[in-house]
Amino acid sequence: MAAYYMDGRIYVNELGTPEGKPLLVPPVRGQEDFKPSWSKTGDMLVFFRRVKNDPVVTNWKTVVCVIRVDGTGFRRLTDGAHTDFNPTWTRDGSNTPIWNRKNPKTGGFCVMASKADNRPGQEVTLSDPRYHTWAHTCLKDGRILVESAHPTQGWGYFLMTPKVGGGGRYERIDCGGLARQGLLCRISLSPSGTKVCFEHQIGHKFREWGHAIYIADFDVNKRAITNPRVIANKARSSGWFAYPRWTPDEAAVVYHANTAGKGALFLYSLKDGSTRRVSTNPAADYRYPHCEATPK
DSSP, rough: EEEEETTTTEEETTTTTOOOOOOOOOOOTTTTEEEEEEEETTEEEEEEEEEEEOOOOGOOEEEEEEEETTTOOOOOSOOOOBBBEEEEESSSSSEEEEEEEEOOTTTTTTEEEETOOOOOOOEEEEEESSSSSEEEOOOETTTTEEEEETTTTTEEEEEEOOOTTTHHHHHHOOOHHHHEEEEEEEEEOOSSSSSEEEEEEEEESSSSSSSEEEEEEEETTTOOOOEEEEEEEOOOSEEEEEEEOOTTTTSSSEEEEEESEEEEEEEEEEEOOOEEEEETTTTSEEEEEEETOOOO
């Protein structure tokens, strides 16, 4: 099973089969639901709802929400006055939603957290909002894999020990030559914590198009990403190849690709290196796949 965006709505569905009804529909015309992440407990999704559009994506206003995968228990965790992006869940047993919030004074982001049964206004900061820190994925020991412009360590990828209000420990990750060549985007840790999948672009000024999708080994003790292998868009064509996510058994990676005006979902098998399309409606726009009980 997977959760994903199709034409502005979130669906929970078996990959490769036609969709039924969306999980929910926003109450206001024009609002859309983005980027579901499935809790490790297997019963909830966290996602964000765009409530104010803007041509510049980082100027959107959004609401972070949670809902059970059966469509019940919808709850807003934020008030819609902020730019809150790319939520996921901790893997340390607390089942806590985290996300990234824009600081309008600096233009950077900080990491936020709130309990799944909280109300708007009860969220807390886990990184110092004075400098940019972006959460990608979580470890079982409670640390968060982040990208940060750290004030003393400089820009890079780190394992951050979260601390309410900021000031937690940042331990640098060795990404090899890939980080020197460009950006590692939308990193996702495998369920075992031994592999990662991610997008990679050449150059350090972010652009959405032309990313290659990689898988690699991850050594939590050495804090090292090694043995990277391209699984999609090796030629770095101008299409939108994005949001790789693991299946629960780590046998495959699902991602979306948009090369002809509409997004489609694809599944890459690690065993034989094959790729197959798993979205079924060629007229629909598919994005942001996420597998059952597998936080990004």
